[in-house]
Amino acid sequence: MNKQEAAAAFRDLAFFLELAEDTPLRIRTYAHASKTIAQSVDGFEKQAMTGHLRHLAGIGKEAEEAIATFYRTGQLPLLEELRHRFPPTLLELKAIPGLGVKRIKALYDELGVDSAVSLAQACEHNRIALLKGFGPKIQENILDGLEYIRSFQGLRLLNRVYETSCPLREYMAKAPGLWRLDLTGSLRRGRELVRNIDLLACAEKPDAVIEWFLAYPGKTEVRGRDASRASMLLELAIPADLRIVPPEEYPFALAHFTGSNVHNQALRTRAEARGLKLTEHGLFQENGTPLACRDEVALYAALGLPYIPPELRENMGELALKRTPELVSMRDFRGLIHCHTTYSDGLNSIVEMASAAQGKGYHYIVITDHSQSAVYANGMTPARVLEQRSEIDAINRTLTDFQIIQGIESDIREDGSLDYEPEILAKFEVVLASIHTSHEMPADAMTRRLLKAIQNPYTNAIAHPTGRLLLSRKGYSFNFDKVFQACAAHRVAIEINANCRRLDLDWRYLQHAKSRGVKFMVGPDAHSLERLDGVSYGIGMARKGALGPKDLLNSMEKEELLAWCKAKRP
């Protein structure tokens, strides 16, 4: 019997006893027994088997017997009994910072949360923010905790790694004798999930730059170094790796370490077909003579290719491009579509959201609070809709060069209908439809549900169309092609939700949808001022999907957007 396993059994026992509201002191006894076992030395097991543990502090009759039983039989009858009484998956929740037994019990009793998966779902429905004794901050912390746990598997959400990389890059820019520094790897390619921060540099004295790198105040651990490389851990155990190469190799190393592997492989094959050899060190002729390239543009040109932006380097057809595509950027964005306010589950008022958006240079904001059936999100009754309309009208009268547009994020019911009568839907200038309930439908039922929502004459866009939550929930299954075709036929845009837990629709499907004639919109899905800038992650996904400004509703000025939305109405 491994003592770690034994200690874990007693720890679990203490946990379940507390859930069962046993006496605090008995709980403490078993928790203490767990610690005693974990810290025990050689010979403990023998003593335990023979039931001679009373000499140890805090081990009395009951604990001694339980430990003896466990070492003899491998079982704890009391624990087995409690495991039948409570779902064993409740134990997963203990690992989440900020969740103790009291809160776990409350979540279990009040919301039926019994695993990490159902906890993530409860957060997604905002049910924890609204639970007595909890709140938005605790919900946020729980979501962070869930992500943190999964971070041990190595993949993290893009925003977390990107935000960690920014201060590091600012710091590195001041490194002594630094000539050049670039992000590489999947972070440079803007992938939705990223493992680490990869940096490439070239410098007068590589040693000095490596010293500087490892002296970064944000590091938690140095993992290793040599003459040209160094690796360390940052907050949340995010690895940061630096590699230094000679200037003449820089463009080749930059391309190589940006990847992806499959893109690199395709480039090498292309080089070989031209009698060239491409490596991370250079591009060589058959006789070994290197071909100099001053930058990546020159490198791609040497292979007869237009410059391929890092986002597209996924070997998804980019080598067939005849010229560098125009990718959408922040500069093309005229308005923010899909924002929440205190009218439903947002944290800021309409006027706060609007003035922040105007301050950032946008020309309009489309407020889309939750609809009435989204009770968990404080969805708006028809009366509240009218109230919001008059508030928006009043604020708009005070604004110049900016407009607040009243939209709605209307729930798609199980039968595919939207949850307001047409008279109410007609009052909104922009209608987003989205699914928040009954995710677990069979694919053809879900397809029918979505098709009906798309056919609704008031629907302008389908928000977060697959409902996936990165690192915690797969999207629902449906027939993508049928949905894309219906969207094109009924003038319904598809959202690229910019929330980094969603980034939904997945960029991999954007070209498929576009080929069917679908338009898109990037939605920050902002529930607070801080999240308005998160729209940039959605733009990143649109770029990965090779979308240009004309593919997105956000590039439209407000008049054009309103006309586009209105044109299909009865």
Add this chain to the structure above:
DNA sequence: GCCGTTTTCGGCCCGACTGTTTTCAGTCG
């Protein structure tokens, strides 16, 4: 439940911190 006896029951770890609530509960180290 365990301990330590003034031998048969009274006492047992708490302060910082966070978030919710508005004076406190829960978690964590």
